[in-house]
Amino acid sequence: MSYWWGFALAVWYAVVLFVLSLTNFHLSRLDAPTDGGLRAEKSNVTLLIWWRPFGNRDPLPDCAVRYGIQDCTLTTNRSAYTRADAVIIHHRELMRKWSLPGAPRPPRQKWIWMNFESPSHSGSLIGLDGVFNLTMSYRRGSDVFLPYGYLQPRRGERETPQVSAWHRRGFVAWIVSNWNEQHERVRFYRNLRRYVHVDVFGRDARDLISNSVVRTVSRYKFYLAFENSLHTDYITEKLWRNALLSGAVPVVLGPPRKNYELFLPADAFIHVQDFSGPRALAAYLKHLDRNHALYQRYLNWTRHYSVHVTSFWAEHYCMACRAVQASRRQYKSVSDIALWFQS
Numbered sequence: 001m002s003y004w005w006g007f008a009l010a011v012w013y014a015v016v017l018f019v020l021s022l023t024n025f026h027l028s029r030l031d032a033p034t035d036g037g038l039r040a041e042k043s044n045v046t047l048l049i050w051w052r053p054f055g056n057r058d059p060l061p062d063c064a065v066r067y068g069i070q071d072c073t074l075t076t077n078r079s080a081y082t083r084a085d086a087v088i089i090h091h092r093e094l095m096r097k098w099s100l101p102g103a104p105r106p107p108r109q110k111w112i113w114m115n116f117e118s119p120s121h122s123g124s125l126i127g128l129d130g131v132f133n134l135t136m137s138y139r140r141g142s143d144v145f146l147p148y149g150y151l152q153p154r155r156g157e158r159e160t161p162q163v164s165a166w167h168r169r170g171f172v173a174w175i176v177s178n179w180n181e182q183h184e185r186v187r188f189y190r191n192l193r194r195y196v197h198v199d200v201f202g203r204d205a206r207d208l209i210s211n212s213v214v215r216t217v218s219r220y221k222f223y224l225a226f227e228n229s230l231h232t233d234y235i236t237e238k239l240w241r242n243a244l245l246s247g248a249v250p251v252v253l254g255p256p257r258k259n260y261e262l263f264l265p266a267d268a269f270i271h272v273q274d275f276s277g278p279r280a281l282a283a284y285l286k287h288l289d290r291n292h293a294l295y296q297r298y299l300n301w302t303r304h305y306s307v308h309v310t311s312f313w314a315e316h317y318c319m320a321c322r323a324v325q326a327s328r329r330q331y332k333s334v335s336d337i338a339l340w341f342q343s
Helices: 002-031 036-040 063-067 078-083 091-095 184-192 213-217 237-245 278-290 292-303 314-326 337-342
Strands: 045-049 072-075 086-090 110-115 134-137 149-153 170-176 199-202 220-226 249-253 305-309
Touching: 045 078, 045 314, 063 072, 063 314, 072 314, 086 091, 086 314, 091 110, 110 314, 134 314, 134 337, 149 237, 170 184, 170 213, 170 278, 184 220, 184 249, 184 278, 213 237, 220 237, 220 278, 237 249, 237 305, 249 278, 249 292, 278 292, 292 305
Parallel strands: 045 072, 045 086, 086 110, 110 134, 170 199, 170 220, 220 249
Antiparallel strands: 149 305
C-alpha cells in the first residue's frame, strides 16, 4: 500500500512541476521587454537640427559617449533633410518667422517642437496645429520631457555627509541679468530689501566671484530663486544650479508650492507664498540664521540626493534622438500646442 502511495505521490509531484514549468514559461514571456519588435528594426536615427538655438555654436555631442545613447547621428547640414528621421525646430527662431523646411516632408519623418521659454516669452503659438509630431519642453506632459534640472538618488553611495553652512559668511544672494521693473520678482525684491540685506549680482550690479555662479552663491546661506514669469513647471536653473548646486537654501518665487514639490522635497526650499509678505519672510530668514539646527533641516536632502543640471543643448539633442528611437512605430500630429502650453 505504501509503495503505491509513494508512486502516486511521485507522479503527482512530477505533474505539478510540469504545470509550473509551463506557467513560468508564460510568465517569463510576459515579464520580458515589450519592444522586441522594435529591436528588429534599424535603430539608427539621423536628427537634423534645423536652427541652432539662439545661434549656439557649441560642437554637437557624441550621444553614445556623453549619455550612453547609441546610434544617434546629429547634424545641422540641411542636405540631410530627405533622409533625416526627425527635424528638431526651436521655437524662438520660429517666432522670428524664419523659414520652415519647404521641401515635401519625407514619409514618417517627425518634426519636433522644442521650447524652453515660458509662455510669457513664447509668442506665435497660434497656427502650429498639425505641424509638429512631438513636443519637447520643461512641461510635464511633453513627449520629450526634460526639466531644467532634477534630483537623483545617490545610488551605490554610502550616506553622504550633509552640506554644512558653517563656512557661509553671506546671508542672502540674488543674481539677475534681466532687470525689469514690471516683473513680479523685482517688485518683491524691492519690498524684501526693506527688511533684510540682499547682495545682488548681475549685469547692473556687482560682479560674480571668478565669473562663477556656483563659487559666488556657495558663500551664502540663502538664494533668491525668483523666476522671470510664473507658469506651471517653469522652474529653471535659478533653482537647480544657482541655489541647489551651490548648496544654498532656495527662496523661490514661481509656480505654487505644490508644483515645486513634484520635483523636490517640501523641506528643501522656502516659498514666498508661505508668508503673508516680504516682512514675514525676512523675519523667518533671520530666525533660521540664528538657529543652525533649524537651518540645516533644509539641507537634509543632500545626504540622499545629488543635483543634475540639464546641459543646454547637448542633452536636449540626445534625449530627442532617444525619443525618436523609442517611437518609431508611432506617428501622430500635435493639434493643440497653444492651448496645452499656455494652460
